[in-house]
Amino acid sequence: MITETITSSLSKALEDLGVSSSPTQINLEQPANKDHGDWSSNVALATAKTAGWVPRELAMKIAEMINSDLPSGVESVSVAGPGFINFAVSPEWLHHVLQVAIEQGTTEFGKTDIGHGKRVNVEFVSANPTGPLHAGHARGACYGDSIANILQAVGFDVQREFYVNDRGLQMSLFAESLLAFKSGSIVPENGYGGAYVEEWSREMPNGLSIQGALDWGCKYAIDDQRQTLEMIGIVFDSWFSERSMVDSGAIEKTMADLENNNASYLEDGATWLKSSDYGDDKDRVLVKSDGEFTYLTPDVAYHRDKFSRADWLINVWGADHHGYIARMEAAMEALGHEAEQLTVTITQLVKLVRSGEEVRLSKRHGDIIELREIVExxxxxxxxxxxxxxxxxxxQTFDLDLAASKVMDNPVFYVQMAHARIRSIQNKAETLGIWPSRSSDADLSLLEHERELEILRNLFNFSDIVQLSARELAPHKIAVWLRELATSVHGFYHDCYVVGETVPPELTSARLQLVEAARIGLVSGLDLLGVSAPDSM
RNA sequence: GCCCUCGUAGCUCAGGGGAUAGAGCAUUGGCCUCCGGAGCCAUGUGCGCAGGUUCGAAUCCUGCCGAGGGCGCCA
Structure with a gap:
């Protein structure tokens, strides 16, 4: 790889000059300004001071040394600005990326093994089984599934998990609300009065007990949620039942262990977690004075269960759960887990806009926008x-009109269109009998046009982007990268014909390889986001 | 009052120690003999304010201002 060549030549020059440097100080970046070469390093700026050099003089010296014995692939080295060392590189490194993409294909391109098979459990959505998923759940759902994809791509062993709160006060209220609609009586205070409850109650069998209605309603809600998630391609590996931990005794076991670790105490008839000993603002109740668990207690037991199955836990929570993080981390620490084994990601709220006006997500019944409606x-x-x-x-401000529009305003169409255009080119080549062809038939050195190189530069970056988005749990970096690749594909499409009378056959062969590599990049990136790559729009 | 996230172009957002701060939309003006014009190209007085750290700050630190969320023996 060209970056390794440059890094080692820099490190050798520094060594010869007696400048000590750690490998992390040798940073390479692709300058935004093409006058600054293909690759640039700030290492002279970073090391000059401690080594007693003037940065620019150190840079000049390094450039001189490397210039006297240029590594293969490097065309020239120069110094610019306060002491940047800039490298001009022959395009072979980019042609190499093309070959890699085609050899690896959509299943391997951009994938690495920095996760080393470490088991990570990603818990997301985890909506109460008391109704359909609404718009507020969507961001966490898409985010959680995408980071799961990305972590898989970099070598983690990923479990997607949905925590089902199938017991407790809310479930009882839900069951009572279903029964109330069924019998035509008044919905209990703080119960569920939404239109969907009435609809669902009509499908519920007659004569159910509270427990019967609870079981029926829970199953109905889970089925509904599962179907909605499948509409956007999200499939969980496991749906973990809160109630199952009552049956298994896991909650009592956790309570006992907290007590043994001197992390809980009794006061005012309640059992408290000493969370303030572990960084929380205050202590939290585990068992209320009426003998019921708070929401926290089964959840702590649940996280322990996850730790028995995974090395790293990721929770995707909505912004309204932010205050809950400290007490969960406190509980995990009290039970002997390391802080870095649990990562909680908070997704900020989404404001839905339609026709320029905010769509209110009121809890008042009837006003809830269901996720299903958005997808439809x-x-x-x-x-x-x-x-x-x-x-x-x-x-986030999410404009439903914009997302639904099939014009340029809509980024997803822009990216998918790039893929469709490539497929269109390939179809044409196929009818002419020149595609698929063997990559060894093509002379890639013909790919010199700036448009061509731009596509290749984007493809080169893909693997780094995937790793970065994994490290930062940031799928939007993939989406941004896709838009850039799509831009370069559209630009290429406009300026460079692949198949046509005016294009020499050798160039056609090379460009067919290029568009296939670009296609692999588009599909690979879209896969990580769970978005399809249609052949036509 | 305390805690978290965020303030970047008219709008929606990238960029999270490097060189002249980017993209899409919108605006204005250009591009179709040929793979899909659902496209391409050009067009910008913008990093909330004030200090600090640094050779270098939109980026890191502190304070302030503004927006949202949280601070229950609710979930």
């Missing part, structure tokens, strides 16, 4: 791409 309105691909296009750290 704009389609699964637009749903996923739009939610994943920006960082979950920021509040």
């Amino acid at each position: 309105e704009i389609g699964p691909d637009a749903t996923r791409f739009m939610y994943l296009l920006q960082s979950v750290d920021t509040k």
